[in-house]
Amino acid sequence: MKRGSVESRANHLAAVFDQTRHDHHVLCVEGLGHRRRESTRPVTVYKTAEWDRMIAYEPADLTVTAESGMRLSTLNAILAEHDQWIPLWVADDKEDTLGGAVSAGIDGLWQGGYGPFRDRILGLRVVTPGLGAIELGSHVVKNVAGYNVPRIFVGTRGALGVITAVTLKVSPRPPICWSWVWEGDLSALMRRAHELRELAWPWAALTLSYQPGSEMRLRAEWHGRRETVRYLVENLGAGGHELPLWTEGPWIDRAVVFKGALPRRAMGELLEWVDEAALIIEWQTGRIFGSASRSEAQRLAIWLGEHQGVFDVVSGPDLGIAMNPILIDAWTRLKEAYDPEGILG
Amino acid sequence: MRQQNWLEDLKKIVGVRNVLTDPMALLPYSYDGYTLVESTPRAVVLPQSRDEVAAVVKILARAEIPFLARGAGTSLSGGATALEGAVILHLSRMNHILEIDVENEVVVVEPGVVNVHITKAVEPYGYFYAPDPSSQQACTIGGNFAENSGGPHCLKYGVTVNHIVAAEVVTVDGDVVMLGNLAGEIDGPDWLGLLIGSEGTLVIATKLWLRLTKQPASSQTILALFDEVDEASRAVSAIVAAGIIPAALEMMDQLAIDAVERGPYPVGYPADLRAVLLIEVDGERHEVLETAREVEEILHSHRVREVRLARTSEEKTRWWANRKTAFGAMGLISPQYYVQDGVIPRSQLPEALARIAAIAKRYDIRIANVFHAGDGNLHPLLLYDGRDPQMVQRVIQAGSDILAVCVELGGSITGEHGVGIEKIEDMRRQFGEGDLKAQAAVKTAWDSEGLLNPGKLLPTAPRCHETGSGPVKRD
Ligand SMILES: Cc1cc2nc3c(=O)[nH]c(=O)nc-3n(C[C@H](O)[C@H](O)[C@H](O)COP(=O)(O)OP(=O)(O)OC[C@H]3O[C@@H](n4cnc5c(N)ncnc54)[C@H](O)[C@@H]3O)c2cc1C
Numbered sequence: 001m002k003r004g005s006v007e008s009r010a011n012h013l014a015a016v017f018d019q020t021r022h023d024h025h026v027l028c029v030e031g032l033g034h035r036r037r038e039s040t041r042p043v044t045v046y047k048t049a050e051w052d053r054m055i056a057y058e059p060a061d062l063t064v065t066a067e068s069g070m071r072l073s074t075l076n077a078i079l080a081e082h083d084q085w086i087p088l089w090v091a092d093d094k095e096d097t098l099g100g101a102v103s104a105g106i107d108g109l110w111q112g113g114y115g116p117f118r119d120r121i122l123g124l125r126v127v128t129p130g131l132g133a134i135e136l137g138s139h140v141v142k143n144v145a146g147y148n149v150p151r152i153f154v155g156t157r158g159a160l161g162v163i164t165a166v167t168l169k170v171s172p173r174p175p176i177c178w179s180w181v182w183e184g185d186l187s188a189l190m191r192r193a194h195e196l197r198e199l200a201w202p203w204a205a206l207t208l209s210y211q212p213g214s215e216m217r218l219r220a221e222w223h224g225r226r227e228t229v230r231y232l233v234e235n236l237g238a239g240g241h242e243l244p245l246w247t248e249g250p251w252i253d254r255a256v257v258f259k260g261a262l263p264r265r266a267m268g269e270l271l272e273w274v275d276e277a278a279l280i281i282e283w284q285t286g287r288i289f290g291s292a293s294r295s296e297a298q299r300l301a302i303w304l305g306e307h308q309g310v311f312d313v314v315s316g317p318d319l320g321i322a323m324n325p326i327l328i329d330a331w332t333r334l335k336e337a338y339d340p341e342g343i344l345g
Numbered sequence: 346m347r348q349q350n351w352l353e354d355l356k357k358i359v360g361v362r363n364v365l366t367d368p369m370a371l372l373p374y375s376y377d378g379y380t381l382v383e384s385t386p387r388a389v390v391l392p393q394s395r396d397e398v399a400a401v402v403k404i405l406a407r408a409e410i411p412f413l414a415r416g417a418g419t420s421l422s423g424g425a426t427a428l429e430g431a432v433i434l435h436l437s438r439m440n441h442i443l444e445i446d447v448e449n450e451v452v453v454v455e456p457g458v459v460n461v462h463i464t465k466a467v468e469p470y471g472y473f474y475a476p477d478p479s480s481q482q483a484c485t486i487g488g489n490f491a492e493n494s495g496g497p498h499c500l501k502y503g504v505t506v507n508h509i510v511a512a513e514v515v516t517v518d519g520d521v522v523m524l525g526n527l528a529g530e531i532d533g534p535d536w537l538g539l540l541i542g543s544e545g546t547l548v549i550a551t552k553l554w555l556r557l558t559k560q561p562a563s564s565q566t567i568l569a570l571f572d573e574v575d576e577a578s579r580a581v582s583a584i585v586a587a588g589i590i591p592a593a594l595e596m597m598d599q600l601a602i603d604a605v606e607r608g609p610y611p612v613g614y615p616a617d618l619r620a621v622l623l624i625e626v627d628g629e630r631h632e633v634l635e636t637a638r639e640v641e642e643i644l645h646s647h648r649v650r651e652v653r654l655a656r657t658s659e660e661k662t663r664w665w666a667n668r669k670t671a672f673g674a675m676g677l678i679s680p681q682y683y684v685q686d687g688v689i690p691r692s693q694l695p696e697a698l699a700r701i702a703a704i705a706k707r708y709d710i711r712i713a714n715v716f717h718a719g720d721g722n723l724h725p726l727l728l729y730d731g732r733d734p735q736m737v738q739r740v741i742q743a744g745s746d747i748l749a750v751c752v753e754l755g756g757s758i759t760g761e762h763g764v765g766i767e768k769i770e771d772m773r774r775q776f777g778e779g780d781l782k783a784q785a786a787v788k789t790a791w792d793s794e795g796l797l798n799p800g801k802l803l804p805t806a807p808r809c810h811e812t813g814s815g816p817v818k819r820d
Contacts (some may be wrong), residue, residue: 011794058362059586060690060692061692061721062691063583103696105531115503115507128783131779131782132779134777135776136367136780138688138757139756140760142499142688142761142765143688144542144759144760145764145789146772146776146802146803147581148493148506149539149783149787151535151539152536152539155531155533155534155535156534172587172588172590174427200562200629201561201628202559206427208479221808224347225632226637227635244574250348260528260530261528265448265449266447266451286529286530287526308527309526310526310528310530321579324522326516326522330790331534333786333789334786334787334790337782337786340784
């Protein structure tokens with residue numbers, strides 16, 4: 001059963017906030033539940049997956065507003081009717097809701113070709129315990145009116161408010177998507193990746209992936225016009241449509257699923273260093289995604305910290321990565337306004 | 346610290362020569378590119394390093410004196426004008442490109458570096474810095490950080506927030522914080538994304554790490570000459586609807602064409618032309634060839650009078666110089682002009698332009714249009730004569746009506762010039778009370794005393810700060 005109209009979400013959530021407060025719980029908002037972080041406090045889980053209405057879609061404006069529980073695949077099916085899409089492909093092939101992708105700061109492999117997912121977020125509708133229902137950002141592709149508050153909701157897992165609707169910039173679907181793969185020795189693959197960037201640019205994704213016990217794999221994916229793909233086939237061989245990302249078998253969730261990034265200079269070094277983790281690096285942007293045991297994830301977090309990289313848990317235990325004390329102050333003051341009683345964790 | 350000593354203390358930090366208090370020296374700082382409000386700063390300080398900025402800020406914060414940073418002063422919304430007796434930290438001495446890190450595809454700069462100098466410095470390595478405001482010959486990266494500036498090529502490449510990977514900032518207490526990282530990925534709350542575009546009201550940036558973009562392998566610049574503005578607008582929508590995102594898609598109407606043709610870079614547009622589109626496609630060479638061909642087809646199906654393809658880089662450079670000097674060229678057809686900046690959903694372009702024409706008629710003024718058509722970012726240029734006070738009032742009112750149209754059509758009151766002083770009240774058009782409170786909470790989180798760049802961005806009641814020695818002129 002759907003939980004009422006968009007307008008009634010705020011009232012409904014206000015009651016949920018009251019109940020959570022009464023139970024001395026923390027409210028954990030969940031889309032499909034794939035990106036859950038373990039919590040030490042008692043949690044009331046609130047599912048948004050039923051909030052899946054389309055609110056506004058204007059193909060000529062390349063913008064769409066939908067409720068936060070809508071699955072990305074559902075949205076993309078609607079956009080496909082107009083040859084448009086939200087190009088977000090997460091390496092574990094799991095589904096995300098729009099609100100879940102924003103809250104967990106999820107990003108995909110096509111950043112090289114389309115930029116980060118967060119750059120598509122134009123506006124959010126949010127219900128907060130402290131300020132009630134608020135609109136953040138705008139519905140147009142360009143806007144600098146006021147602070148860019150939607151940014152602070154990306155990756156903060158609903159700690160400031162419950163996202164009820166998301167406005168995104170959409171992209172035209174390319175006429176063709178084509179891929180090529182190579183396996184073997186890391187240094188040869190790195191040379192090849194370098195050559196690929198000289199041959200054409202930007203690739204939708206240029207990934208190097210590694211699973212413990214199997215060979216390193218380079219995969220190049222082009223989104224664009226048929227003439228370009230013909231030219232690339234002449235230079236690189238036949239390739240294929242949607243060639244697999246990993247050398248062997250499907251993606252396996254280990255204790256920690258992580259994402260992050262590292263400076264381009266350190267990419268090769270990380271692939272030489274990695275041992276027990278499944279890891280994928282997007283070669284144009286230095287973005288990473290992977291899965292590891294808790295201890296391996298901890299080692300990796302430290303390694304990345306030492307190499308000016310970033311490590312973030314997508315699902316699994318909180319590894320307790322510290323924030324700068326000045327930023328903690330700013331965060332605390334924001335929390336005081338948005339969620340004064342800490343209902344949202 | 347004794348409050349009256351703050352000026353002496355500032356001199357100890359930056360040197361006597363770098364603290365300006367003489368009224369004549371302060372005069373050029375009493376306004377920026379938005380000339381409808383003038384307000385003299387209490388003093389101007391010219392620090393040379395992050396440590397000097399931090400020390401200056403600490404002194405001012407302790408004395409409870411408001412302050413703000415200033416780059417080149419090209420803000421078109423009054424962002425760099427000091428209100429409430431604020432002290433200006435002019436960052437023109439912090440103008441060094443510190444490192445070109447080709448391997449990581451990042452350039453490290455001080456905030457006073459002029460935008461265009463970055464692209465010039467990295468060009469030999471095969472890169473460019475993508476955000477290209479038309480003011481790029483003068484405006485600084487610090488100003489771009491604060492305004493989240495855009496430019497013609499932002500249609501494809503994105504605005505400033507998409508190109509700053511890290512920033513070293515000084516907070517209102519004089520603490521130095523590093524945000525973002527060389528990897529360009531968020532790490533906890535996206536503070537950097539929040540601070541970019543905060544109009545100098547939350548922090549002062551002292552060092553910036555900018556993402557470099559590889560120069561495209563190929564590009565094609567196209568001019569499309571139209572006999573009707575409406576057809577030109579429809580062609581814009583048709584290009585986007587065909588799934589084409591050009592690198593740039595700019596439009597000028599007849600009055601704007603008249604002005605630019607009198608300027609230093611005439612293109613030779615026919616005098617009776619009603620609208621021109623300047624389109625650039627770039628990327629891998631096969632993509633460019635095909636896309637340009639498709640764009641041409643679309644233009645021909647929209648009653649275009651003539652389509653020209655740039656044959657040489659000189660021709661392309663001239664077309665762009667003609668476009669990028671359009672604001673200044675208004676001076677050739679009018680004593681003064683007032684630039685508006687609003688956004689509409691691009692499908693509403695014909696409607697918006699028709700309504701702007703009706704506003705011009707209603708207020709009996711001339712309005713030229715030069716704008717980023719591809720993303721619906723309008724720049725109506727309202728022409729006036731400042732010696733006619735009634736006309737000035739009509740222009741202000743017409744500008745406000747244009748913003749009302751933008752909001753009514755589902756758009757925004759500013760796409761790139763910011764709220765500043767100019768649009769502070771217009772914020773209420775776009776946002777509800779709760780939305781504004783949510784934004785005010787951001788200000789409180791970073792600057793609870795309201796010392797940084799007061800009187801900008803948020804329509805709150807003015808705070809009571811001690812005012813400067815002379816009366817603050819605000820007209
Ligand atoms: C002819 C003309 C054309 C223009 N074209 C465009 C355009 O195409 N696109 C566009 O987006 N804008 C355009 N602008 C507007 C303007 O150039 C931009 O807003 C620019 O970013 C301002 O830079 P500045 O160095 O002049 O900053 P200033 O005007 O000096 O300051 C602007 C704001 O930035 C703050 N600031 C400055 N430095 C810092 C710092 N280091 N840390 C924190 N805050 C700081 C100031 O306090 C102020 O609030 C144009 C202006 C003119 C006059």
